Structure formats: structure tokens, C-alpha cells
Amino acid sequence: MVFWRLRWRIGRTRLKQILTQSRFRASLVVVLSLLLWCGLLLMFLNGFWFLRAAIPYPETHDEMMHGIFGMFFAALMMMLMFSAGIILYGSLFHSPETAYLLTIPARTERIFLHQFQDAVLLSSWGFIILGSPVILAYGLVVDAPWYYYLMMIPFVFSFVYIPAAIGAVICMLIIYIMPGKRRLIVCTAGGLLLAGSYWLVWSLLKGPESNLLTPGWFQEMLGRLQFTERRLLPSWWLSSGVLEAGRNSWSESLMFLALMFSNALFFRQLALFTAVRIYRKAYSSLSGKAAKTRRGQTALIDRMLLTATRFFPLPMRLLMVKDLRLFRRDPMQWSQFLIFFGLVALYFFNVRRFNYDLYYIGWVNMVSFLNLSVVGLLMSTFTTRFVYPMLSLEGQRFWLLGLLPVSRETILWSKFIFAAGTAILPCSLLILLSDLMLDISLFVMLSHQVTCLILCSGLAGIAVGLGARLPNFRETSPSRIAAGFGGTLCLVISTLYILVVVLLTALPTHFLIAAGHIYVGQSVFDCEGNVLHWLHLWMFVGTLGSIVLGIIATFLPLVMGIRSFKRMEF
Amino acid sequence: MNEGIEFNHVRRSYSGKVAVDDLSLTVPPGEIFALLGANGAGKTTTIKMLTGLLRPDSGTIRLCGHDLAVELRQALRCLGYVPDEPFLYDKLSGREFLEFAAQMRGLDRRAVEACIAQETRHFELADYLDDLIETYSHGMKQRLIFASALLHRPPVVIIDEPMVGLDPRSMRTVKDLLREQSAAGTLVFMSTHILAVAEEIADCIGILDRGRLQFLGSIAELRKESASPQSSLESLFLQLTGVENGTPPPEFSQGESAR
Numbered sequence: 001m002v003f004w005r006l007r008w009r010i011g012r013t014r015l016k017q018i019l020t021q022s023r024f025r026a027s028l029v030v031v032l033s034l035l036l037w038c039g040l041l042l043m044f045l046n047g048f049w050f051l052r053a054a055i056p057y058p059e060t061h062d063e064m065m066h067g068i069f070g071m072f073f074a075a076l077m078m079m080l081m082f083s084a085g086i087i088l089y090g091s092l093f094h095s096p097e098t099a100y101l102l103t104i105p106a107r108t109e110r111i112f113l114h115q116f117q118d119a120v121l122l123s124s125w126g127f128i129i130l131g132s133p134v135i136l137a138y139g140l141v142v143d144a145p146w147y148y149y150l151m152m153i154p155f156v157f158s159f160v161y162i163p164a165a166i167g168a169v170i171c172m173l174i175i176y177i178m179p180g181k182r183r184l185i186v187c188t189a190g191g192l193l194l195a196g197s198y199w200l201v202w203s204l205l206k207g208p209e210s211n212l213l214t215p216g217w218f219q220e221m222l223g224r225l226q227f228t229e230r231r232l233l234p235s236w237w238l239s240s241g242v243l244e245a246g247r248n249s250w251s252e253s254l255m256f257l258a259l260m261f262s263n264a265l266f267f268r269q270l271a272l273f274t275a276v277r278i279y280r281k282a283y284s285s286l287s288g289k290a291a292k293t294r295r296g297q298t299a300l301i302d303r304m305l306l307t308a309t310r311f312f313p314l315p316m317r318l319l320m321v322k323d324l325r326l327f328r329r330d331p332m333q334w335s336q337f338l339i340f341f342g343l344v345a346l347y348f349f350n351v352r353r354f355n356y357d358l359y360y361i362g363w364v365n366m367v368s369f370l371n372l373s374v375v376g377l378l379m380s381t382f383t384t385r386f387v388y389p390m391l392s393l394e395g396q397r398f399w400l401l402g403l404l405p406v407s408r409e410t411i412l413w414s415k416f417i418f419a420a421g422t423a424i425l426p427c428s429l430l431i432l433l434s435d436l437m438l439d440i441s442l443f444v445m446l447s448h449q450v451t452c453l454i455l456c457s458g459l460a461g462i463a464v465g466l467g468a469r470l471p472n473f474r475e476t477s478p479s480r481i482a483a484g485f486g487g488t489l490c491l492v493i494s495t496l497y498i499l500v501v502v503l504l505t506a507l508p509t510h511f512l513i514a515a516g517h518i519y520v521g522q523s524v525f526d527c528e529g530n531v532l533h534w535l536h537l538w539m540f541v542g543t544l545g546s547i548v549l550g551i552i553a554t555f556l557p558l559v560m561g562i563r564s565f566k567r568m569e570f
Numbered sequence: 571m572n573e574g575i576e577f578n579h580v581r582r583s584y585s586g587k588v589a590v591d592d593l594s595l596t597v598p599p600g601e602i603f604a605l606l607g608a609n610g611a612g613k614t615t616t617i618k619m620l621t622g623l624l625r626p627d628s629g630t631i632r633l634c635g636h637d638l639a640v641e642l643r644q645a646l647r648c649l650g651y652v653p654d655e656p657f658l659y660d661k662l663s664g665r666e667f668l669e670f671a672a673q674m675r676g677l678d679r680r681a682v683e684a685c686i687a688q689e690t691r692h693f694e695l696a697d698y699l700d701d702l703i704e705t706y707s708h709g710m711k712q713r714l715i716f717a718s719a720l721l722h723r724p725p726v727v728i729i730d731e732p733m734v735g736l737d738p739r740s741m742r743t744v745k746d747l748l749r750e751q752s753a754a755g756t757l758v759f760m761s762t763h764i765l766a767v768a769e770e771i772a773d774c775i776g777i778l779d780r781g782r783l784q785f786l787g788s789i790a791e792l793r794k795e796s797a798s799p800q801s802s803l804e805s806l807f808l809q810l811t812g813v814e815n816g817t818p819p820p821e822f823s824q825g826e827s828a829r
Contacts, residue, residue: 096657105646284625
């Protein structure tokens with residue numbers, strides 16, 4: 001009760017502060033989340049309607065739905081287990097709150113449960129955003145009875161509890177048994193998870209193109225989804241329960257709910273039992289690990305950076321090396337981006353499997369530009385999350401930089417070069433991968449690389465400039481700084497910038513290629529050559545426009561930021 | 571039951587590096603004990619073991635008669651702890667935090683209100699008790715954590731660096747309070763770098779050097795055993811830890827450590 005009261009009071013205060021101090025940010029988050037949720041609902045509604053129409057036999061349709069739900073919930077289960085384990089590692093073993101709670105006479109299992117419930121809430125956000133539209137859409141398509149919607153709440157809660165509890169037990173066991181090897185284990189598990197996802201996507205999408213969306217193709221897919229049909233998996237119980245409720249078979253559905261609920265309680269008890277037995281011992285043994293001794297010499301990557309930037313003044317290069325060291329020694333920061341980049345690369349690797357070239361060459365180019373936008377958007381979250389807070393974080397240790405013989409302008413420029421350089425490499429490689437997989441022309445490939453350069457430079461300029469113009473010296477956490485007004489504004493401006501830059505080059509390229517393709521096949525433009533002329537002009541103006549916009553986005557925020565930073569008092 | 575604190579051949583290492591070595595020490599109720607030592611001497615490890623955050627590799631620790639390895643929860647009930655870097659819930663008000671700390675120690679509603687009122691007066695927190703903790707200055711937070719540690723009238727109070735961040739007036743308040751607590755039978759166990767504080771209020775001091783207890787006794791005893799009895803505590807401390815002239819520490823009496 002005391003812990004619940006504590007959580008309630010903290011939650012209430014946070015909500016009040018959000019409603020009074022960050023209305024813009026809160027509204028933006030709510031509106032964007034709602035838009036995403038509605039978009040997902042529409043997408044799943046269309047998908048389920050399509051499946052219903054494409055598979056005329058009810059039994060095959062139900063089997064297919066079972067396979068799809070099984071795979072969807074199995075993937076979510078893995079995600080929940082992994083994220084709950086990572087969140088609990090931070091909250092059980094590294095949070096100052098836990099260090100405080102362990103010195104008061106609270107039961108060990110209460111302290112564990114307090115952190116576990118927080119982890120369940122945090123890690124199940126993704127499930128709520130992704131899972132609820134799926135379940136709702138299915139209910140609407142099959143015209144499910146009223147209790148279908150009601151039963152989904154206990155179904156979801158009991159389902160979430162199971163992987164979270166397993167993740168908690170694994171987390172405590174790893175720290176207890178091998179506190180010195182925890183990073184290696186987590187990295188291996190992450191690698192295996194990515195490799196597993198890759199294999200899964202690959203195995204689902206491979207196959208002869210002639211079978212696409214035909215009854216034979218559906219049969220083949222069903223065979224490939226068989227591995228999700230293992231009856232000991234909670235994901236199978238959930239998909240069975242959902243489908244039974246949708247079929248108006250409430251007693252069967254209730255049985256699956258009871259099964260899930262009892263298992264959720266069992267795993268909760270197992271996690272509590274593990275916590276009572278080993279949590280304090282694991283905490284103590286982790287605290288007993290000495291800090292890793294670093295080699296005295298400069299790391300290879302630092303030397304490479306120093307060599308690559310040898311044309312810049314030494315203070316600027318040293319600042320960049322310092323930023324690189326801080327960045328790479330905080331895996332909690334960059335690991336999530338590594339996962340995102342991995343997933344995007346996974347998608348790009350498989351992009352040819354969709355066989356767009358069957359239909360229309362213009363689609364290939366459209367997809368390539370959409371991919372460019374996706375990478376740009378990913379990069380904008382990177383610059384908002386890491387680059388924007390850099391200067392705010394410097395503010396707290398500005399006594400150090402402020403006393404060095406380095407001008408403030410140099411500090412900002414070093415941050416810009418570091419940010420732009422760090423962003424260009426992965427961005428350019430991802431785009432190259434996408435273009436190679438789509439087998440697009442060299443001309444478009446080059447145009448994409450130029451756009452990529454413009455995007456990264458502009459995004460870095462916006463993030464560094466706004467970081468200096470709207471700093472937040474009160475917060476010490478980069479994620480909180482990024483989530484503030486300045487960070488939100490940075491994200492919004494970056495998103496608009498990406499859309500405008502991509503559209504400026506994508507539209508004329510798309511029409512030009514489409515026109516060229518038709519010209520080759522049907523000679524439509526043979527008598528209307530001036531259309532091609534106008535398209536070339538549009539292409540030229542669009543490219544020039546995107547370059548000019550890139551220069552403005554790079555320099556305007558930077559100049560504003562430098563001015564503001566020079567006037568700033570610490 | 572208050573039997574004070576008892577360390578019995580306690581050893582703790584970090585990946586093979588010994589932080590505390592064969593520590594045996596008894597502190598009776600009602601005493602103010604100051605643990606002194608240079609950075610890295612093992613003070614914080616000792617305090618963390620005493621609060622149950624770390625487990626000794628070998629040896630036993632008893633707090634108010636409870637073996638920490640066996641009856642940790644009962645031992646923690648007897649404890650008020652002020653860490654050097656206190657954790658506070660920023661989104662709670664001072665009153666809400668004190669209520670939480672008191673309720674976690676099993677005080678009923680009436681007792682909670684009475685205790686909060688008393689500690690608020692002691693530490694002059696009344697004016698901002700209902701403000702959010704995130705708006706407090708460092709000194710205000712330090713006073714709040716003192717109040718929360720003393721709310722339930724614990725028989726043992728452990729303080730890691732008691733004067734960090736306090737203004738002179740608050741320092742005086744804390745020193746007076748510790749003396750009051752000691753007079754009422756409370757054991758105060760503190761670690762500090764500020765030798766003047768130890769000299770002023772401690773009944774007994776222990777000097778740790780590289781994990782080993784080099785001296786245990788009163789400051790008068792330390793002076794008596796030293797080669798230069800007129801020296802300041804600072805000089806005695808530096809002599810004992812071998813920093814004064816770069817020589818290894820002289821052989822001071824450790825007979826007291828069996829007290």
C-alpha cells in the first residue's frame with residue numbers, strides 16, 4: 001500500500017506538471033500517438049478485410065489468423081521479455097532509488113515488486129500501442145460479441161506479466177551467477193534476437209513470386225508459421241483465446257484466460273521467490289565488481305578520428321574525441337539506436353523480396369525515396385536524442401571548458417562536425433544498401449547520396465544550433481533534456497526539413513523516371529518533348545532548392561546558436 | 571534491545587582488491603563513533619556493509635543484536651541512515667517523503683504526524699515542507715534526509731559525511747542533535763573527512779588505512795600514545811596514515827579494537 005501511495009503521488013505530481021508546464025509537448029505526444037494508433041487500426045482493419053476476401057474457406061482463414069496472431073504475439077513476447085529484463089537491470093541494480101529502498105526495513109520482495117510493476121508498465125507500452133489496434137480491428141472485422149472487447153483487458157495484462165516475469169528472473173540469475181559477464185551475455189542475447197528476427201523475416205518472405213497472395217501461397221505461409229503453433233507458448237494461448245472470443249465461444253476463451261491468468265500468477269511467484277533468494281546477494285556481488293581498468297594508450301577509434309580530422313585545429317579535434325568517448329561509453333544510449341538501425345537494415349535486405357519490379361519501375365524509385373525518408377527520420381531522432389542535449393550537458397561542467405583557452409564558437413563547431421560526421425556514415429551506408437537491393441539507376445543512387453549529405457548536415461546544424469539557443473541546464477539526463485520543449489521543437493523542425501528536402505528531389509525524379517519509362521515503351525512523350533524539358537528543369541530547381549535549404553538549415557540555427565551561446569552566462 | 575554495533579573479523583574485497591580487512595570493532599549504545607580515513611580507505615564500504623547494501627566476504631556484523639546476514643530486516647528497523655549522496659524522490663513534497671519514510675518503518679498515522687512535526691521543528695523545514703523536493707537546495711535536501719533518518723527514533727544512526735552541504739547554522743543544529751541523541755542512548759556511527767567535527771563531538775574514533783583499522787580509541791588516547799602529544803588531530807591522523815613524512819604508519823596501539 002505504501003509503495004502504491006508513493007507511485008500515485010509521484011504520478012499525480014508528474015501529470016500536474018505536464019499539464020501546467022509542458023502542454024505543447026504533451027498535446028503533441030498525445031496527438032501523434034493517437035494518429036499512429038488510428039493509422040495502425042486502419043491498416044489492420046484493411047489487412048483483415050483483405051484476408052477475409054482473399055481466403056474464401058473459413059477454416060483456412062481461421063488457421064491463417066491463428067498463425068498470424070501466433071507469430072505477432074510471439075514476437076511481442078520476446079520483445080517484452082527482453083525490454084523488461086533490461087529495464088529491471090537498470091532499476092534493480094543501478095538506480096539510486098533501489099539503493100535507498102534497500103536500507104529501509106522493506107521486504108526484499110516488496111522492493112522487487114515495486115520495480116517489477118514499473119518495468120511491466122514501461123515495457124508494455126509498445127504492446128498497448130501495437131497490440132490493441134490488432135485486437136480491436138479483428139473484433140470489428142469478425143463482428144465479435146461485446147464480451148470479446150471486455151475480455152481483452154485481462155488477457156493482455158496476464159499475457160504481459162508472463163514474459164516480464166521471465167525477463168526479471170533471467171536478469172537476476174545473470175547478475176547472481178555471472179556478474180562480471182553480464183554485458184557479454186546481454187550483447188549475445190541481443191545478437192541472437194536480431195539474427196532470429198532476420199531468419200524469421202527471410203524464411204517468411206522467400207518463395208516463388210508467382211504464388212504471391214494465391215491459395216497456394218497462403219498454404220505455404222501456413223506451413224512456415226507452424227513454429228508459432230506450439231501449445232506451450234503463452235502467445236498460442238493468447239491467440240487462441242482472442243479467436244475463440246471472436247467466434248462467440250466464450251467458454252473456450254474463458255478457459256484460455258484462466259490458463260493465462262494462472263500462469264501469470266505462477267511466473268510472478270517464481271520471480272518473487274527468485275528475488276527473495278538471490279536479489280540482495282546479486283546486488284552485493286555486482287557492487288563488488290571492481291571498475292574495468294582501461295588501457296593507458298589512446299583507443300584505435302580515437303586515433304582514427306584524430307587522423308581524419310587533422311585539418312581542424314587541435315582543440316576542436318580534442319573536443320570531438322572527448323564527445324566520441326562519452327558517447328560510446330554509454331551503451332544505454334546508443335544500444336537502442338543500434339537495434340533500430342539493425343531493423344531498418346533488415347528491412348532493406350529484404351526489400352527485393354517484395355518484387356516491386358514486377359509492376360512498375362516508378363514504384364521502385366518511390367520506395368527508394370520512402371526509404372530515404374525513413375533513414376532521415378531515424379537520423380532526426382538520433383540528433384534530437386543525442387546531439388541536441390550535448391550542449392545542455394556541457395553547461396553543468398562548463399567551468400571546465402570555460403577555463404580552457406577555447407572560444408565558444410569552437411566548441412559549437414566541434415559539436416556540429418562531430419554530429420554531422422557521426423550521422424553521415426550510417427545514413428549513407430543504409431541508403432546505399434537500400435538502393436543496391438532495389439537495383440536502382442546510378443543517377444538516382446548518386447542523387448540519394450547527395451540528399452543524404454544535405455540531410456545529415458542540416459539535421460546536425462538544427463540540433464546543435466537549437467541546443468545552444470534553447471539549452472536546459474537544470475536536467476542531467478539527456479533523455480529528459482530531449483523530451484523538453486527545445487527537444488520537441490528540434491524533432492518537429494527536423495521532420496519538416498526531411499520531408500521538404502526529400503520531396504524537392506523525389507517528386508521530379510519520380511516523374512522523370514516514370515516519363516522516361518513510358519517513353520521507351522509507348523513513345524507517348526515523343527511528340528511532347530517539352531514535357532521532358534520541364535521535368536528536367538523541375539529536377540534542377542528541386543535539387544538546387546534542396547541544396548539551398550540544406551545550407552540554410554545548417555548555418556542559420558548554428559549562427560543563432562553561436563550568438564546566443566556567446567552571450568550566455570553560467 | 572540495543573546492543574550497539576559489532577564487527578567481527580569482517581573482510582570485503584572488490585574483484586580481489588581488499589577494501590576492508592579483518593575489521594573487528596564494537597561500538598556500545600549511546601556513543602558517538604567517528605570513522606576516519608583517507609579517500610579509498612574503506613569507510614564507505616564499511617558503512618554499506620553496516621546498512622546491508624554490501625555483504626562481507628567473511629566475518630559477521632551485528633546491529634542491535636541482529637546478525638545482518640540472518641535478520642537484516644529486523645536490523646534495518648533499528649537503523650536511521652544518512653548517506654553522503656542522499657536519494658530523494660524529486661516529485662514528492664518534503665512532507666510526502668517524510669510520510670513515506672515513516673510509514674515504511676511501521677509508524678501509525680498519529681505517530682507519523684507527531685514525528686514529522688518534531689523533526690520539522692528541529693531542522694527548520696516548516697516553511698517549505700509542502701514544496702516539491704526538486705525545488706530544494708542541497709542543504710535543504712540534506713536536512714530533510716536527516717529528518718527522515720531520525721523520524722522513527724532509531725537506536726542506531728549511521729551518517730556518511732554528516733556535514734556535506736550544510737551551512738554553519740545547520741552544522742551546529744546537527745552537532746547539537748547528535749549530542750542529544752547520544753545522551754538519550756542512541757548510537758551514532760559516522761564517517762567523516764572533517765577532523766574538526768570528529769574532534770568536537772566524537773566519543774571514540776577509528777582510523778582506517780587501506781582497509782585496516784590502524785587505531786581505535788578516544789582522541790585523548792590517540793594523543794597519549796603518539797610521540798608528540800601536543801599535536802593536532804590532523805597531524806596525528808597524517809602520522810598514523812603515513813602521509814606526513816612519507817613513511818609507513820608507526821605502530822599505534824590496536825589493543826582497543828577488541829573492545
